[in-house]
Amino acid sequence: MKAPLLFLSLSLLAISCTTLEPCEEDSISEVVASFKTESGGLVSDTTISALTVYGIREGQDIWLLYDSVAYSEILLPLDPHHDFSRFVFETGEQTDTLTLPHNSEIYLISYSCGFGNQFTLGRDIQYGAGMFVNDTIINPIVNTSLEEVDTHIWLYF
């Protein structure tokens, strides 16, 4: 009887078709912040020279993100443990603290990569009077994928 042979061959075909794609994405969700200047209603890109950025964790040591390099755009990882993320910016003699409010939920990146945090930025971005003069949220959704996102926020100096 040929039926068992057919059954076996079809089963082997089904087994051979099972694959798991490797993970090509990390689990860190980062805000893309672009630096801007505004003059006479005209917004233009700008580069901040000698920029140093620290992250501030509640009850823990601060950690260095960027160390005295010129940037026109930076990536800021968001804190999944709190409803805000806080960063200190230093340029020469100027210092400011940027607080990004957000809420978050988990989502499945892929079966091979596992889960990540997806954040929604709040509108009440806070900073002192030292460095930033304004902000604009371009895209409030922040997750691990940066492929379709140019910028999340503009920070005006």
Add this chain to the structure above:
Amino acid sequence: MIHISGSISKAGLLVLLILTLWRPASGQDTLRTYGPRFGLDLARFAFILADPSELGAEVSVDFEIIRNLYPVIELGYNSIAESEDYFKYAASGFYGRIGLDYNLINLKDRSQHHAFTFGARYGISVFSHSAEDIYIPNPYWGDYVSETYEKDLTGHWIELVAGIKAELVPNLFMGWSLRYKFLLNPGMDPQVQAQMVPGYGNGGKDSGFGISYSIFYKIPLLKK
């Protein structure tokens, strides 16, 4: 929206194809099976051997109501439980399919019951999926451990089916079918993509193939 409109157009083509193939009987006594034919999908047991984390069973019933035209109902259950590096995933639920098969073998000898069929199904699955022990590594803010995620879902899909049934001994059939499936609501859970839609397969794929290999028994309720 694109998925839904595309699926509707595919479903329309499918209906058109069935109506094209279906030619009602012009004779009188033309039915072949004369009773409901119950089936058990044996391929499910082979899949368990290949992947013990996935369990399933499927039964079916068809009945020739018009010459060469067989309404079909298929019912089943699927579950999956897998453990990955950073989470555990589980899904389980029941499904049903309803549709028609058309026998393309136009034998004049009505005692011959072999069939090469082409048909279509509409499938629906009611299931739940969950993840637990979710661990998200984060070198900046510290690793994040989440509570259990769980959601109840409903999946809808359409299948094109081609298959063979051979009568080994009177009323006992074996046969296989090859199925091309396309999911009507692939974004049923935008937060956690369903890794297994019972009766359909991987919810992360808008379309895919399936195989069944079944044994059938026809209950000869009516005599020729």
